[in-house]
Amino acid sequence: MSDQTAFNLADYYDTDTFNRITTFAAGKETPFLVVDTATIDRHYEKMVEAFPYASIYYAVKANPAPQILTMLRDKGANFDIASIYELEKVLALDVSPNRLSYGNTIKKARDIRAFFDKGVRLFATDSEADLRNIARAAPGSRIYVRILTEGTQTADWPLSRKFGCQTDMAMDLLILARDLGLEPYGVSFHVGSQQRDIGAWDAALGKVKVIFERLRDEDGIELKMINMGGGFPANYLTRTNDLATYAAEISRFIREDFGEDFPEIILEPGRSLIANAGVLVSEVVLISRKSRTALHRWIYTDVGKFSGLVETMDESIKFPIYTDKSGEVEDVVIAGPSCDSADIMYENYKYGLPLNLAIGDRLYWLSTGAYTTSYSSIEFNGFPPLKDYYI
């Protein structure tokens, strides 16, 4: 453990796991991601333990590797699917369609039909046009309406504005769903990914409660399900509460709003299950200063925004970066290898890296199991997609 790190490696990986990953990584050509599946197993178990009453729908987009999907399938997980391509991938692993939900509110009518033909009967929506498409292409299906949530300042990767509708419109849509012969089944929200303010779930559940009560009292519609989305924490540099604290608080919010006999609860974790299982192994390509008197060195690595580190956009996600080198530390700018000046990962937020860090040294990007391989471009500047290994 070097002293340059503003973090404690033990907060992210136990020694065994980290050694297993670095041993596997030794001698392989960088860059690549190593994912420790035992860690995912542990995070999944923790999620089940923390929310014993909930059904878990893994958000496939976080990391669609067959090794992960197979493992979660065998553990009994359900899957939140966003496209026919994800659908085909999951069905190819013999997952029953009644364990799937089509969670994307933006979809073509022919894709809705494809999901329906494959046996999927649970659909998200947030607009009238989409709802009418579902009624035509997936008659009789269960519908949940996604509502807008606040809390974008406290989520490191917000998912607001683009998805969801206002409470009044959500009620209109659920009534219309009934009138179109669909089953108005529930309400969903996503408080934003890596949501650090647990109160965001309280605010969202408050809106859901209003919808449940008004529809029951004024329209005779009994909704059955609340889909609380993702947003649960992974460990990055910016600390969060642990999952048990999230669960205790959120469970309290549910009981305060809905009593002991609360509706069916769905969770759609992605990041919190996968991120901390992964280490992205990279190599320093170049170290330079921009002038004789420049205070900051530039560290260019063989991985960048276009090869897996998209979530460094606006420096949103601050990955812990580990190196074997130690000693005196200096602030650096960290950038990727491509010919695009957007390919700078950290410039405002200054990472301290040891002065003796040299070209050819390895940098280990911790907590990179989620939203890296699936976001990697396919050949910008000819660089291939991010390689990944599952151990």
Ligand SMILES: *Cc1c(COP(=O)(O)O)cnc(C)c1O
């Ligand atoms: C991306 C996404 C998730 C996963 O969110 P995390 O914050 O990664 O857990 C869940 N549900 C939906 C609808 C999503 O789009």
